Amino acid sequence: DAGITQSPRHKVTETGTPVTLRCHQTENHRYMYWYRQDPGHGLRLIHYSYGVKDTDKGEVSDGYSVSRSKTEDFLLTLESATSSQTSVYFCAIKEVDNQETQYFGPGTRLLVL
């Protein structure tokens, strides 16, 4: 998993509550990504980061925010969780600038009731 951990691995929460997912990497890679995976949609990019405090939106960013205050951590926050945000969330990193392969964490399974 290229030194990538995600926490929590499983979470059940209620509609309207805030939720923060954490992605942690141990190798100081510059690029980090958050995806969600849903049946029939493959993986879709939520947000990504290209450095500390440098983030940008992906394809499905509505309802999500991110923060990266240090290289090793990329946080994904659902400000007010909705049932449509029930999904499996994957974090990924890209090792170097000129390499385009991404390496994925183990995923976080989120259920919003």
Next chain:
Amino acid sequence: SQQGEEDPQALSIQEGENATMNCSYKTSINNLQWYRQNSGRGLVHLILIRSNEREKHSGRLRVTLDTSKKSSSLLITASRAADTASYFCATAANTGTASKLTFGTGTRLQVTL
């Protein structure tokens, strides 16, 4: 969205047979990648083919790319039970160094003994 479509959605073969899965995409790309996902796990990179390449091999994997048809195929030869997984294509557009990937919907491969 330039999300790829994969075909077939599901494929069941016997051990020793070859498995072929196809990916189509919509817009110009810099490269196309294939990933494997075992059940309940993160994605693992298999192979990358650049837009100026037509065919690439890696062990039992053979990937082709036809940019005129905006399509790619992944061939797994002499399949094994351990090849049972979902396979995703992902395209990378020329978006600077962030290399955002757009994933297809995946092919579920089942290899039986």
